[in-house]
Amino acid sequence: MNRFKTKFTIVLLIFFVTALHAQIRIIPQPMEVTLGNESFTLTPKTAIISHKSTANSAQFLSSILEKGFHTKPKLKQKGQGIELILNPDLETELGKEGYRLKSVATNILIEAATDTGLFYGIQSFRQLLPSDFETKAYSNKTVEIRGVELKDKPRFPWRAFMLDESRHFKGVDAVKDLLDQMALIKMNVFHWHLTDDQGWRIEIKKYPKLTEVGSHRSDTQSSRNSPERIGAPHEGFYTQAQIKEIIQYAQERHIQIIPEIEMPGHATAAIASYPWLGVLGTTKEVSVTFGKLDDSFNIADDKVYEFLKDVLTEVFELFPSKIVHIGGDEVRFETWENSKEIQNKIKKEGLKSPADLQIFFTNQISNFMESHGHRMMGWNEILGDQVHEWDEGSNMNVTEKLSETAIIHFWKGSLDLINKAVTNGHDVVNSLHSMTYLDYDYKSIPLSKSYSFDPIPEGLEDEYHDKILGLGCQMWSEWIPEVKQMENQVYPRIAAYAEVGWTMKANKNYENFIQALIKLEKRWELSGISYHEGFD
Incomplete structure (x- = not known):
């Protein structure tokens, strides 16, 4: 009784x-x-x-x-x-x-x-x-x-929105509008994806060709797996003065900006600017197609390390944040298998595989960052786990151990990998792609699914809950060139992710959220923001 x-x-x-x-x-x-x-x-x-x-x-x-x-x-x-x-x-x-x-x-x-x-x-x-x-x-x-x-008070200290501008440049006004809306709903990290195969968007004064060449592409693939092109060039980059302006704008809204400088893969725009950076020796132009490309930084060459350190030094000087994201995802190890220079590097360092070499490289970058008072973050491939179907067992023979100070940005693979990461001492930001990718349509990730996301995986032992810093939601822009398109993908789902990150789990209620969202959508409408209509 x-x-x-x-x-x-x-x-x-x-x-x-x-x-x-x-x-x-x-x-x-x-609360x-x-x-x-x-x-x-x-x-x-x-x-x-x-x-x-x-x-x-x-x-x-x-x-x-x-x-x-x-x-x-x-x-x-x-x-x-x-x-x-x-x-x-x-x-x-x-x-x-x-x-x-x-x-x-x-x-x-x-x-x-x-x-x-x-x-x-x-x-x-x-x-x-x-x-x-x-x-x-x-x-x-x-x-x-x-x-x-x-x-x-917030449930998690890390409540992030990521904007990919390598694929399609959006500009200062669009970024400021996003920062305004993030602030209103108490999101506190703007993850800025500034470099990739299809464009280099940040001015680096020591290497001017990164923007003179790397910020322009001659055309753009029109749709997935299509040989057709839109028939027009695409370009744009941020000067360091503009970046400082945006950083100040974000600071006034209590938002930390985390820059992402991709390495060692997703580097075509940089290699097109300075061909000596690459492995293949054939990359001459910024990619007009999307997907997983073969070339990468030639991390067997000491000059490439110096280049990356020079770039990171200017990034450190620009951004107040003590965290820098290095990407680290989707490196095509087949290219490394076929490179005599890369294979010699693996043997010289006593490593077992391309995945082992990536961890070795990533630790060198991590050590460099720490020597300059910074901390490294990367997508979960930097742990050396097999998360892609194209990676063969021999490529994934790993003996190196990733630096414990690295923040793991989880996006793909079994949720058991999160458990492995936290038990090995890593902090984790959970951005499982099937739950948080804003380029996915509303059929794949309806609003209710966004709202249901829990950054702490089911079954994770209580003692490791504090190792989950929070979540990020990602706006990848391959197929979303226009700001209004982007807004339609972002809003209203960003509000769901804001509540996921802030509100205590026991207080979450989808019906109450929808009622509050109706009022918020009216504010968006009056601000000229396009949003997806309908709640699923």
């Missing part, structure tokens, strides 16, 4: 909590929601109560209120209004990204241990406002803010 009462109480509590969450339309859903009986009336005369330590947050909040009421709010140090408080003691309970938001009849309090927490508290406040509040069309003079108390 007591056991029955306990179960009934738990079910009732979950129902009650879910009902409370359903009344607050915020994505991602907050704790307590509803009050009074509401706060927001008007153009509402002041922002702030001190020197919260000045940046006050300016950000001021810009939001000015958009809605078309007048700047007063900034005061005391009194009633919207009060912003930095309280370091909250870090114990809510961490560095958590916040508390309390709305009563007389004032609204947003409190956090850090500027980042305050920023996220303000983002939740934004979502309590009408969808059209920040548009020129908004004309109401008051907004009723429901009496509520939110206590909130």
Whole structure:
């Protein structure tokens, strides 16, 4: 009988909590929601109560209120209004990204241990406002803010969106728009895929041909496995000045940018720029086709190592992040098997296979990064496991052990590989392709499937849960050349991934998410963002 009462109480509590969450339309859903009986009336005369330590947050909040009421709010140090408080003691309970938001009849309090927490508290406040509040069309003079108390913090520290611009360049404005929307839904990592076979998109001053040659391709394959071309060139790259501008924009939105510089494979654009970088000796132009190409950096040549170190040094100088992604995926080992130079390198270093050589190379890059205060990240092929059908057993004979400091970006293969990675000491970001690839159509990954993703694989022992840093969702752009196409693939699924990354598993509820999404989609529509209509 007591056991029955306990179960009934738990079910009732979950129902009650879910009902409370359903009344607050915020994505991602907050951790704790307590509803009050009074509401706060927001008007153009509402002041922002702030001190020197919260000045940046006050300016950000001021810009939001000015958009809605078309007048700047007063900034005061005391009194009633919207009060912003930095309280370091909250870090114990809510961490560095958590916040508390309390709305009563007389004032609204947003409190956090850090500027980042305050920023996220303000983002939740934004979502309590009408969808059209920040548009020129908004004309109401008051907004009723429901009496509520939110206590909130993220489930995972890594909540990433990846944009591939090697295949199709999108430009500064498109990237800034994505950063704006990421910030609204509390995503904190922008993974920027800047180099690949079909284009080199980052200026490297020591090697100008990387953009003079590598950022241009003469044509583009029109569809998968097709000999047809679209009949027009494609080009574009970011100057270092533009990259610095975007980095500052991201920092203001508490987003870390992780650059990806592909090596040793997916290197055709670089090799076309400097042919001595390649293994084959036949690569003369940036690839106009997509897929897995044969050439790669010739990592048997010391000059190639120096080139890669030079490139990474400029990347270190540009990006504040202490993590750099090196790709490391889909190296065609058949090419290495047929290269006398590569085979001699394998023998010289006492290695057993091409996969062993890749780990050897990857460790050298990892050591170089660590000597410069950085940490390496790569797709899960860098572990040396067989994840592709074209890799034969003899190619995968591995004796080298990957540096434990490497972050593993899991995308393909058995989920057992995650268990292997964490038990060997690695941190993991889970981006299983069948659950997180935004270039996949909505039939393959409907919104409900995106929402159901759990970065912690079923069966992973509790002691390793902290090794799962979080998730990434990936926007590969081979077949998505236009910004509007990209938006349709990204939205609304990015909102589902944001909730996967932030919201505690027990608080997730797909029906409540859909109701909140309706309001968010209205905001997207008013912002001119194209999104996929329909929820599956």
